[in-house]
Every structure is written in C-alpha cells, then in structure tokens.
Amino acid sequence: MSEFTIAQAARFQGQQVTLRGWLYNLRESGKLLFPQFRDGTGIMQAVVSKADVSSEVWERATTLTQESSVIAHGTVRADKRAPGGYELVLNDLTVVQRVPTDQPYPISPKEHGVDFLMSQRHLWMRSAKQSALLRLRHEVIAAIRDFFDSNGFILTDAPILTPAACEGTTTLFELDYFDLGPAYLTQSGQLYIEATAAALGKVYCFGPTFRAEKSKTRRHLTEFWMVEPELSFATLDDLMKLGEDLVTHIVARVLERRRPELETLERDTSKLENVRPPFHRLSYDDALKLLHQKGSQLPWGEDLSGADETFISQQFDKPVIVHRYPAKAKAFYMEPDPERPELALCMDMLAPDGYGEIIGGSQRIDSYDLLLKRLRENNLPEDAFQWYLDLRRYGSVPHGGFGLGVERTVAWIAGISHIRETIPFPRMIYRIYP
C-alpha cells in the first residue's frame, strides 16, 4: 500500500492510516476536538472524541498548539461536514515537537498585512493559499520541462556569471571576478543559447535571471526564473506558434493536475479553459490603432507602456501576441522585417487581465555585416562580442527564440495580484530577508 497523503485521502476511505504533519488549526467543542492537520499536500480535519481515546491521547490533543508537528493515527471517513469531504477519526497521536505557548506561532488564522507576512515568508508559505501557489509553480515548471523535452529540445543552461551585458540596456548586478575584473549576474541566457542552438538545433535554458533595476511594481522581482528556447532554422511565425503551444500545454497541464490548488486560490477556471490555439496575433501597427481608438496619443515608434499592454490584453479572452514592433524601440540583435526594415521580427505575448508580458522574443539577425553594424550603432564593445559574431561567420542560419517569465505566468494562471507570492523567497528592491 502506498503512503497516506491528505491529497489522496479519498483512496484510503475506511482504512487505518498514519498522517505525518503539522497542526493547522484547532477547533474545540467540549469533549470533541476538531484539529485540522496539514501534511504539505493539503489540509484535513480530524475528529477526536474524549470517550474514544485514552486520557493520554486526549491530553496531548487538547494541548496541541498551532504548527506543532505530529504523527496522527486514525481511520479515514467520508463526512460532508468535514472540509474536503473526508476526515480522520483519530485514535492515537504522537507529538513530535510542541510549539511552546510562550512563543506561539506568529501567523494566526486571521488577516495580516503584506509587510508582516513577507517578513515571515519562511512560515507564511505553510498557509493553504501559499502552499497551493508553490505547488502550482512546481506544476508550471514541470509542464515547461516536459514540453521541451518531449519536442526534441536539448537543455543547455547558460552561465549565470557573465562578462558583459547581454543586451546592454538594463542595469546589472556587478561583482568582482578574481583578477579578471567585474562580472555580472545574467539578465538573459539568450546569446549563449544561440551558440548551443547552432550546435544542437533546438535548445532551451532554464534558470534564474537578475535585473538590478529599481522596479517597484507587482509585476517585478529582482531575481526571477525564465525559460528560453532557441531554434535554428526558425522564423518569427515558428516562434509565435511555439509560444502558443507552450502556453497552451502549461495551462492544460495545470487544469489536469492542480484543480484543488486552483480551487484553494478561488481561480475562475472557465477563463483558463479558453486558453487554446489560436491566440490572436496583432501587429504593432494594429495595436497602435486600437489604442488610438481609445484616445491614446502614443506616437508611432514608441514602445507600449504597461497600461497600454493592459488595455490590449483586456480586449481578448486569452493571451494575445503583439508582433513587429519598431526596431529602434527593441534590442540590437533583432532581425529586421525584410518587407519593412523599420520593423523588428519580434513578438510579445501578453497575458489576459493586465498580468503583462509573459513572453518576449524575436528572430535574430543572421547577417554578420548587419550585426556588426548594430553593435557599433549601440556602442557595444566589439571585442566582447567576437564569439557572438562567430555564430554569423560559420554557418549562419535564420534562428530565434523567446523568454517566458515563470512568475508572471504562475501569477496569471493562479489569478493573484502580485508575483512575489509565486516564488518561495522573493527578491525585491527593499527586501532580501528571509
């Protein structure tokens, strides 16, 4: 017989089981106790009747404190009065560690403020909603890996310590690298996996990414996780199709395996059921028309603001892809549109409901001469990019890829307002503890 977990309680109906976990909350009613236990997979109510257990067990149960660790023995019984439909009729209880009453667990079952909860992040993650979010994050990551692994992609992780800016735009975390001068924490693995893609065809990297910008919004972390696929012999259309398939796969997997978590998070799953191909594809020009109809004054050539993206995403009931932005608003390595060179062959995928960009990607410049020109235009150090230029010297091909932000994706699927809750230990401008 497999080991008992709360998530699988229904399978153990009528059986004697051992629950290893922690006390989540305790309700008392005279000679009846209703301790609620959690074991990491969920929360389950137990029933303790004074008449049915030894005085020692009764004493241990009545003096349990919140988050004390326990091993509880009992039989699983279906009862519609129990949250979740099943309860544990307790007949024995071992206390592994009792939380002392003079130093009670700080997070009571009532409401708390963000500042306090973030300072108690190491404990806050035990709560029902937070642990559901972390299980959801796990499922999203597992879905991403399965998607790429089963579609012929090779995992080739990029370095986290890098000698120079990947894109030369955003602010980087700097550190001393022995005698070789300054090094930086990566802001993207893209340039490196362009190399591995030329070696292996279809590749991806998946790791943490660092941005030292003093961003202070619900959509930003200074340390976040990004998965970046890169494909040789790929066009912008291929990339849009891949992004659409990836996001569809992630959402379907979560719906298939994490219904209880979505329920805990009170997510309206009907909106997620809509996430099937095709996603609407909107050119930058058409996006601008849409914004101008709503009174926006945004001139052609400017990048869309967060508010603009929110407005556009609200026009659709599933993610929307905006493609072919003005080249001057985008990164130096993006391939120009051969029909309109002032446009870049790039695309962003915007999640619904204002969650912002979850994907940003492009076809890369494959011409040596054009790439060199762009490096010079952007005042980037040619020496540092020689290896990158080599990729255009030796068998250059049309290629491209994109990055998908894990935390924004989880926040959108979970329907929560701030991405800081989608990672175990968020790193933000004014917070690095715990």
Added chain:
RNA sequence: UCCCCGGUAGCUCAAUGGUAGAGCAUUCGGCUGUUAACCGAAGGGUUGCAAGUUCGAGUCUUGCCCGGGGAGCCA
C-alpha cells in the same frame, strides 16, 4: 530616481489636541459536529526615531528611518 499612501499590543485595526481601546493570538474556565467555531475571564503598550509648538501631542510642524502602491524599465 520620481509621485502617492502608511507606521498605535505578537497580528489586524480604533481613538474632536484632554485617563491609549477592540477583535484575533496566548493563558484559565465552559460547551459531543466544529467550519477563520462560539461564550466568559486574565495577562499584554518607549503610539517607528529625533526635535519643536502647546498647560497638555497617538493626534499639529520639521527632519530622518522603515514599509506599501504606482511611474520608468522589463519576463
């Protein structure tokens, strides 16, 4: 970096310039089907820090510290 909001009990919040209070948590008592259980009682305070105005400051003024929301930037 800029704009806005906030800081009072362990937590969430009250308190016309006039004796700092409630709910939860904790402790004790009651209750055999509780649903963030409920009922009764007790303990718990350098009102973020510093200075100023005033007979009197949690409240008004100034400075500083620490958070939160947003802008820019991006995933």
